[in-house]
Amino acid sequence: MRLPARSQRRAGLQSIVSCPRQHRSRAKQPRYRLVGRKPDPERPATLVQWEAVFGSSPPPYLSVPFMQKALRYEAQCKASGGVPAGTKRALKRIATGEPVAASNSSSLRPGAQLVREWNGRTYQVQVVEGGFELDGKSWKSLSAIAKHITGATWSGPRFFGLNSRAARP
Template sequence: MPGRADPDRARLRQAWEAVFGVPPPAYASVAFLRLALEHEAQVKRHGGLPVATRRALRKIAEGKPVREARGSLRAGAHLVREWNGRSYQVEVLERGFRLDARIYPSLSAIARHITGTTWSGPRFFGLTNRGGGKG
């Protein structure tokens, strides 16, 4: 009913201040307060985001570019690299990579196949600027 105070609101606002050290946003709903407090409790029990993810989110918030790490490639993604006048398209699979209907265990194996020399696969495909291999 309109005008009727939610008994949980006062309790949740107190819990918010105890956990975060500041009052909650003035217009935060009871559902939001509850979810945020439950999330914070879960983070304390099981840990939060990995350091690399927090760093990437901080860069995004600052408007800085973020390069996708090679470990975060997802199945279905496609990588394209031009080499000696030919364009190579690699599909990321759950376990491995597909190039020209053949499955390879790593990007480095594909880079070696394409160039005939030892390369860092992630570097060859532009996923990193550091690491071994030719460049």
């Protein structure tokens, strides 16, 4: 015997939404189960590993794949030495309340000169207390100077060759 379309839909929905009743006590059985999701068998082992590495249990909503990625990242950091010492010092200074700009450990000291050739002209930038000087004019950042020189947005330190990724066109 065939049910009307509405009854078929209800019957199908009913089997998805409700759990089959079992003759066990309700205290031990969950009232509803997630359809299509089974508990991850790797979760207990991942939780133990997380607690061993980080010293506390993870938030309950973290998925197993996410926790495994975080554990692999932490292992990679430990293998490669972790965060550089200069970065750690800067973070500690920031944590004590020092402004971020002041904690930026720049290798440029007042009195240093930066020289850059661009389109046949040589530009000399003087490092002064609180900024930079080019042709007698004060500038707050190297990026502003680089934009003034080229007419395009540049990373100032990169334009003047102060980082390892410096590219000179």
